[in-house]
Amino acid sequence: MIELVNITKIYGQKPHTVKALERITLQLKPNEMTAIMGPSGSGKTTLLNIIGCLDSPTSGEYFLDGKNTSRLDLKAKAQLRNEVFGFVFQAFNLLADKTVLENVMLPFRYSRRPRREWKQRAMTALSQMGIADLAQRYPDQLSGGQQQRVAIARALANDPKVILADEPTGNLDSTTSKEIIDVLKALAEKQGKVVVVVTHDGMVASQAHRLLQMMDGRIIDDSQIDSDSVVFSHPSV
C-alpha cells in the first residue's frame, strides 16, 4: 500500500545542510501496526511527515497505492491528508473552544463530504472510541486519556486507510498509554488500517507488529515483533 524508495530529506541550504533522512526504502502494509523508534534527531517524525504528505522528500519516490505522490500538487496532497491519512499527536491538539463533537467534525470542513453526514460520522467515530457520551464536553473537561481518544476519533472521522501517530502516549501515564496503544492496534488488526506509531517508549513499541529502529536518518533495523519480545526504550535526549 505504501512504498518509499530511496527517500532522502535534506533541510537547509548549502553549506549548512542537515540530512534528516538518507535513502529510506520501506513498505507499509494494512493490518499492521509499525512502531518507529530511535533517539531524538534520528528522523522519525520527518519520516512520519513524509508518509503523511505533510512534508516532501528532497529525493526518492513515494508510492501510495501504486501512485507516485511526488507529482501531486498542493491541493491533491491536502485531499490525501484529509481522506487517506489520520494524524494523532502527542499534545492532542484539540481546539479548546470547541466541543468534543465539533473537534471530531473538524476534518469535514476541508472535505467534500455533505454537511448532513458530519454529525453522524463523528458520533460513529466517538462510539468506536467509547466516548460518545462525552460529545458535548469541552477538552478541558476531559482526562488526558479521554482527550487522546477524541484525537484518535478525529483521525478516524473520515475513515482513513492510514493512521499516523507521533508520540501518542507521550503525555499519558502507563495505564492510559496501554489503553491507547490497544486502540491503535485494534484499528490495524480489526479494521485493516496501516498504523504507524513514532515512540520513545519500549512498552509501546513492544505492542506493535513491526519495529523500525532509526539512527542518523537511516533505518538500522526492521524486524517483526512476537508477543514475547521486550523492547528497550531509547533515551529521549
Next chain:
Amino acid sequence: MKPLYRTLLVIGIAMGVVATSLIFGVGQVIIMHMEERGEYDLDIYTVYHGSGNTIYGMSLDFIRQIRSWLPEDITASVISSDAHDAVLRIDAGVWDANVIGVDADFPAVFGMDLTNGRFFTKAEQENRRRVCVVTSDLMALFGEDALELLTVNGIEYEVIGTVQGDVGTARTPFGNYSSNTIFFPIEVWYEDFNQGDFRHRLIMQLAVYAPGYSKADLTQLVSQNLIHMEDAPAIKVSASNEIGYSSWVQDLLILTGIFFVAFIVFLLAGLNIIQIASANVYDQQRIFGLKVALGALPRHLAGEITGEITACALQGGYLGIVLAGIVNTVMNQRVGQYWAAFNVFTAIAGMLLSLLVGWITAIIPARQAAKIDPVLVLREER
C-alpha cells in the same frame, strides 16, 4: 479566535466606527463652516457699544444721534434686541418668536431680497403703523392665510412681506436674525413691547452698509463726534467679517482638533486591528498547522481568518454606531453646533469604512496563516 482577541478586535473596530463617524461628520461641519466664512460682506459694518466681549445696549435716541454723524450715502438700520416676553398667537396656537425692531432700510443694508410682499416704508415707520415682516421659513410653516395677521401680546399686526429665511450669523454678527424672526418698525417695537421709552438701552447695533468707506473712516466719523460728548460711551466699529471672526476661528479650531483626534483614533484602531489579528495568527500557529494536517488549504485558512475578522467588524460596527451616537449627544450638549457629527450617512459611512478596513487588515494575517509550515509548528511541541 481567542475571546480576548475577539473582544479587543470588536473594541478596535468600534473605535474605528466612532472615529470615522466623527471624521465624516466633523468634516461636513468644517466644510459648512468654511462656506459660511465666504458669506461675509466686506462693506457691512456694525457700530455698537462694547467692551471686550461684552455688548452694551444703546438707546434709540442715542443711536439716532450716531446715525446723524454718518453721511447720507451710507445706508443704516438699527437692530434691537429680542423682545423676550412677546407671545405670538397664530390661529389657536401660541408660539415663541424672535421679535426685533429695525429700520425701513434693514433689507437694503444686508442686500436681502423680499420673497413676497414688501418691507415697511419710512413713512409707515414714522406713522407707527402696526405692520411686520416675517421670514419665508415662518411663512412656509404656517401658510399665507394664517399669516395675514399676527397677534403678539394681544395686538394685531398686518404681515406685509416675507424675507428670506435664516442667513446665518455671518451677515448679522450678533446672531439676532433666525428663521423665526419677525421684523417690526423700531418705534412700534418700542411702544408695544417696551413701554415706548426710547431712552431704554435696547439697541444692539447700528448695521451700516458703507461701500467705499473703510473701518478707519467710519471709526473716525464716529469718534470725532464722540469726543465732544461728556461721558461718551465706548463705541466701536467692526467689519461684519471681524465681529464673528474670533468665534469662527475658535469653532474652526475645535472642529479641526476633533477631526485630528478622530483621525489619530482611526489610525490607532487600524493598527490595533492588524496587530491583534497578527497576534491571533501567531498564537494559533499550531491550530493552523493542525488544520493543514487535516487537509486545509491556504485558502481555507485565509477564508477562516477573514470571516472571523469580518464577524468582529460587524459586531464592532454595531457597538461603534451606538458609541458614536453617545459621543454625538455629549458633543451637542457640551459644545453645540455639531449636529452633523452623527447622522445616518456618517453611521453608514463609518460602518462601511470600518468593514473595509477590517477586510483589508485581514489580508496580512490571512497571508501569514497561509504561509504556515505545518511541519515546523507541529514540531514545536517537543
